[in-house]
Amino acid sequence: MKAAGLVAQGPLGPGLAILASMVSVNAGAAWAKGLFPLVGSEGVTAVRVGLAAVLMLAIVRPWRSLPTRRDAINLAIYGLMLGCMNLLIYGAFARIPIGVAVAIEVVGPLAVVVLSSRRARDFAWVLLAAFGLWLLAPVHAGVPPLDPAGVAYALGAAFCWAMYIVFGKRVSSLGGGQAVAWGMLAASLFTVPIGVATAGSGLLAPSVLAGGLAVAVLSSALPYSLEMAALARLPQRVFGILVSAGPAFAALAGYLVLGERLTGQQWLAIVLVVLACGGAAATAKR
Template identity: 90%
Template sequence: MVSVNAGAAWAKGLFPLVGSEGVTAVRVGLAAVLMLAIVRPWRTLPARRDAFNLLVYGLMLGCMNLLIYGAFARIPIGVAVAIEVVGPLAVVVLSSRRARDFAWVALAAFGLWLLAPFHDGVPPLDPLGVLYALGAAFCWAMYIVFGKRVSGMNGSQAVAWGLLAAALFTVPVGVFHAGAGLLAPAVLMGGLAVAVLSSALPYSLEMAALARLPQRVFGILVSAGPAFAALAGYLVLGERLTGMQWLAIVLVVVACGGAAATARRVGGSTRKSDLPT
């Protein structure tokens, strides 16, 4: 969580150079190159039935990164991530449809309502930034759905193929917006740091954590994402949130953690599709 959110804050610092689209292209493109070099997924080609799901999985991954970076460029990182986690919570509700899960979503919705600018002491948010964060929430939900469908494959291979599909979508978008600026040494070096911090390193740490922790515990820990994002925005970028915004983030964190803690168990273990991660 520290790694991925430090990478997000670092990425926002690169936006003035090539825009959020350019930083997304460099991050996803370099992360794909790293994963392809390490995993070499072409040694075992995916089955035909997995190809479509891998393509959609990768496209959702690419769109999610483009949209959330677009949100980061316009609203505080912690607020954007708090909005984005609505997507995984929606997956929880649609996969179980229990009253308890609707209660967690209602708590998260109340937290997001507190972010509305008509409350005293709450600064206005860029409407386009909020829309981008909501779009990223939808893509995150679809990323989980299609990630579950390819979960029968080797995990590293699925991620490598997914990142390749994401790069084939995001890199042309970045080139269109930033052009040759993407090749500037400062952008490439900064993008490499973001690719390692926000993709290669956290993916590897997640695999190690999942091998040692119950998925329920893992989901609860990862639910602290909005709080980590807000801290990274404050420490790296100097983004200061109001007390109301912090309260909203805490409510969203509690809702995500509660949804993970009460996710249904199948065969004695939490179903991965039920987790808000």
């Protein structure tokens, strides 16, 4: 997508690309949750990833420049992580609140930051973000218990998100949206059959296809293109810190789209996470 590349230009471009990506993907997540009663989380994942793959292939036409063998292996792993991340996080959304699920999932990017950082300052921003995420977690008085399966799905998505960053960085040099297009194709090869097996012909209902198309654009084609454009210009650890704001955006999307009201403690958590991400972007090495 050319628009994604344009957003990532300039000194502030990568940060703005990540911001736009998080707004888009979380708005799409809240919209997708409304489709779960129709075809289940696996069915929504299939429609989202399948339609996003078709869109990216039609726009980018990546076959015009085939990847090398090394790139093809990295693309296959990138696509596998992409598909698993979608399946697992939607499975978590079906069982626990969106904001809580993303708060658990963001452990993946945070792990990338901790393992790749070399400066104490970066650890300080991570600790601030982690404290904000802890305030979002349901471990305080009056918060109902979480479905263990939902927590397990979110933890699995966290691992896939970390690997998505690692292998996404390796293929980000392909440019022109090629990495995203090939990755979405690889992801669709196993997510679509799983969705068909669980939802069957329900996936072809006009309301499901229309809603799935909106989710595919908001939560897959647009944000992954923006992230890939940003990855090409950002250090891996800085990217991981920036996307740590995901739970805050998820909580806001839940409030605006699903009417999930936020407590004062949750608003404080949002402020802390945003400050941590802004600080990391401001102090990161060029």
